[in-house]
C-alpha cells in the first residue's frame with residue numbers, strides 16, 4: 001500500500017481533532033467564538049483542531065508544508081487573550097505537550113501557498129463552522145497534494161451517523177482514501193476497522209437524491225431547484241453543512257452534491273474540497289465544476305480556475321453535468 005505512514009498519521013490526527021471539536025461543540029460560549037476580518041466565524045475548536053493536526057504533521061513529516069484555513073494573527077491580539085487561552089486549554093486536553101507558543105507555531109505552519117510542484121498537506125480544521133455553531137454537521141478535512149494532484153484524503157465527521165440507513169446509529173465517522181486504493185469508512189471510535197464504501201448505481205437522474213449546502217450564501221438554492229426540476233424530479237436537494245456532503249455521495253446516501261456560485265468573484269478554497277474530492281473519486285464518483293471542467297488543485301490556495309462544484313455517482317454524471325451547464329451562470 002502506498003502512503004501507509006501518511007494515512008496512519010493523518011487518520012490519527014483527524015481523530016484527535018474530531019475529539020476536540022466534539023468536546024467544544026456542546027455548550028460553546030460567546031467568548032469561544034470570533035468573527036474574522038471577512039466576517040466569517042471561527043471558534044476555539046477551529047484553532048485547536050488546526051494546532052493539533054499541524055503539530056502532528058510537523059513531528060511526523062517536518063519537511064512537508066501545509067495550506068491551512070486558519071492563521072494565528074487574531075489570536076495574538078491582546079483583545080483576544082481569553083479566546084487564545086481557551087484554544088490552548090482545549091488543545092492541551094488532547095495533547096498535553098502543547099503550550100501557548102507551540103499552539104501558535106503549529107497553527108502558522110498552515111501558511112503555505114500551495115502550487116504544482118512537490119508535496120503539501122491541506123487542512124480545513126472545521127469545515128462548516130456555521131453548521132458546527134448550529135449544533136449540526138461539520139467535518140475535519142485533511143488531504144495530501146503531490147505535484148498538484150490530490151493523493152490522499154481523510155474526513156472526520158463527528159456528527160454523521162455511522163450507518164447511512166439509520167440516523168439513530170452511533171454518530172462519528174472517519175472516511176479516507178489513497179489514490180488508486182478505494183475509499184473506506186470507520187467509526188471515529190475505532191478508526192482501525194475501515195470498511196470499503198461506494199457510490200450508488202442510480203442511472204435515472206429523476207431518481208437521483210441531491211444534496212447542497214444549508215447556507216444560501218454558499219450555493220444558489222433557487223438554481224438547484226430549477227436543475228432538479230429540469231431533470232424530472234420534484235424533490236429538492238436535502239441540505240447539510242460541510243464536506244459531509246462528499247461523504248453522503250461517497251457512501252450512496254445521495255447521488256449528487258451541487259455547489260452553485262452565488263457571486264461571480266468567489267474562489268473555492270482547496271481545503272474545502274481536496275479531502276472530499278479524493279474520497280468521492282475513490283468511492284467510484286465523478287466530479288467537475290459547474291462549467292464541466294476538471295478541478296485544478298495545482299494553482300495555489302484556491303480553485304481559481306473553477307466555478308462551483310458538481311459531484312455525483314458515476315451513472316448520473318453526464319445528464320446532471322449537462323443540466324447544470326445548461327442552467328447557465
Ligand SMILES: Nc1ncnc2c1ncn2[C@@H]1O[C@H](COP(=O)(O)O)[C@@H](OP(=O)(O)O)[C@H]1O
Nearest residue numbers: 126127128129130213215217218241242266272
Ligand atoms: N460565497 C461562498 N461561496 C461558496 N462557499 C463559501 C462562500 N463563503 C464561504 N464559503 C465556504 O463554505 C464553507 C462551508 O461549506 P458548506 O456551505 O458546504 O457548509 C466554508 O468553510 P468553513 O466553514 O471551513 O469556513 C467556506 O469556506
Ligand SMILES: [Mg+2]
Nearest residue numbers: 040041069129
Ligand atoms: Mg471558515
Ligand SMILES: [Mg+2]
Nearest residue numbers: 124127128272
Ligand atoms: Mg471549509
Ligand SMILES: [Mg+2]
Nearest residue numbers: 069124126127
Ligand atoms: Mg473551516
